[in-house]
Amino acid sequence: MPEIASRQHLVVLNPLIEGALRQAGVKLHDLNAIAVAHGPGLVGALLVGVATAKALAYAARLPLIAVNHLQAHLYANHLCGFDIKYPAVILVVSGGHTELLYSEEPGSITLLGHTRDDAAGEAFDKVARALELGYPGGPIIDSLAEKGNPAAIDFPRALMNEEGRFDFSFSGLKTAVINHLYHARRQGHQYVIADVVASFQEALVDALVEKTVSAAKAHKAATVLIAGGVAANSRLRFKLKERLGHDLPYAGLYVPPLELCTDNAAMIAAAAYPLYRQGRYASLDLNAYPGLGMGDL
């Protein structure tokens, strides 16, 4: 065991494992393998998970499987029993990630583009903070924006026509919202918070939708998948469906149910399954990789 360990994770983890086994009605020895996310993420939390998984695998003499947390988000879709046709374009959007991926066939993933600064979910959180709306910002802004006018303020859609056309940038949008609030307050103008957040959300969603759809067109995708916490955003779901229906009517759009959009253990197990079938086991000296990239195993 590494000496550095997240106390909170340690406190929570063992009862959680016991509870999961009890609920599933199985014993440790009934399992086929132990899977663990070894990156990317917070090093302390990853280390606790990796150490626990290694101990369980060793004790129960089960194969250990290392899963990339980001890739696992895609398997949230498999868990729903979707029949995914390839090639597929995948948008992973969360508090820590905004990545556009291409999968030509099951098991292969390449990175098309990613955020150059802030992640989409991070932009939601930071704008919510600037408006003192609370945390996490995504769901709060999503529901508040329903009452606002998305065309009230023309916030910038960054990197819409540039080289690196599948990259994102949300830092400038965040700053534009803060500037807008500053000027409105200084000049004593009234502003409607619902309009501000609706316009912000519209700019952010437009960038996500535009790039996802153009990537899908460029790669003749049969399927478009979205994953990650921001995939729960109602405006993103609505506009992506609308644009795809218009531009690529034959492509299927898969959006996992809300509870599988956010981080969860089921998707780690789902991602481990093909690795288990292929016998791609990790050794018991597995380490945590906080900076693991999307394409890394």
Next chain:
Amino acid sequence: MTAEYNTMRQAEAFLTTRTEQETAHAGYMFGRVIGVPTVIALEGELGAGKTVFVRGAARGLAVDKHITSPTFVLLKIYSGRLPLYHFDFYRLSAPEESPELDFDEYLPGGGAAFVEWPERLPELLPAEKVVIRLERFYDDRGEGRRILLTPHGADASLLVDRFIESITWRTDGTLNMPQAGEA
């Protein structure tokens, strides 16, 4: 456009920038003069340009990867002329959350540690450091940033000195950015 230099106290200094490119350039020049492991506390509101400054500093440290926000993962590590540790304490509040994160290994460590939102966990920072505060301001010429540098310790003072000496301005008041083409 202006650099001021208070020789009475320990080399406290400030400069102003008018664009994101100028802020990144200031970071670049700062990164270039970092020669020994250093802790840099970066203060400033949301959107003040902290990450922009670090992005420039990364170039100055010959980091070839593009810097992205560390807010979610708390720490990103890049290799360059010196290692660059990019921290964000934004999501942290309680000191008891931090020991398990093993941050003291880098504060200071063998490289340049840039800490955004240091005010969340000031006790994690060593006494010897450079505090850089980015302040947004608006005047008749529009928006700008005031970058205040306060060194704590002899190495930090030397670093701030070398940084200010390296900055030059054009006659129109904009930062002289000969490296801008690399940005």
